[in-house]
Amino acid sequence: MEQTTEFQSLCDLIASIDRASVESGLDSARDYKTEFDAHFGCTLEEMQTLYDFLMRHNVWDFDCPFLEITSIDLMGKQLTTLPAEIGLLKHLSSLCVTGNFLWSLPAEIGNCERLQTLQAGDNRLRAIPKEIGQLKCLSTLHLEKNQIASIPPEIGALKSLSELYLHDNHLTSIPAEIAGCENLEDLRLERNQLQQLPPEILELKSIRKLYLGYNKITESDTCVAELIKRGCKVDI
Secondary structure (H helix, E strand, C coil): CHHHHHHHHHHHHHHHCCCCHHHHHHHHHHHHHHHHHHHCCCCCHHHHHHHHHHHHCCCCCCHHHHCHCCCCEECCCCCCCCCCHHHCCCCCCEEEECCCCCCCCHHHHCCCCCEEEEEEECCCCCCCCHHHHHHCCCCCHHHHCCCCCCCCCHHHHHHCEEEEECCCCCCCCCCCCHCCCCCEEEEEEECCCCCCCCHHHHHHCCCEEEEECCCCCCCCCCCHHHHHHHHCCECC
């Protein structure tokens, strides 16, 4: 019983908004690793890695417990990697890593179940993790100015997505599953290597803006003609 009380006390320290208290709690947790793993659903080492990352980049402003951070802006921080432990932030709703040197996004980003806005443009990303499809609340996804060659079919699971920026990449095709993004309004695909659009794009009933410039698609494309007819603004 005494151990339980002590463990609860260190949990309270970790959940505080005071830096010294959090660090004291993490330090004390070394004696309770089994209880820690069970309580937090991660190892002490993983949480320490996340905490160190947040502190190193001055992300935590101490207005809430660090595990309850809702917004992170890491624009232009010269990052080459984003730690997998970012997935521990279950309250995160906005993440900006625009203008860095990231080659990939960790699969664990799919665990940020409340994420609404993800901005990762102007990096060196070569792929989109399939776990992106787990972000059911995602409404804004910016992945422009990267080196992305394909879009995973899991993109179709993003029912809340309204804005998708994929311009200035290396895309040669758009998956049929894009039709699943039923609330998509603004789609930017200019400056890729697209030759045609999948007919399933006509299932996007909410689409209002479609940018296709500097691809190999013309106004004579069947899908383009139909979208224009429906009143969608298509920029070729």
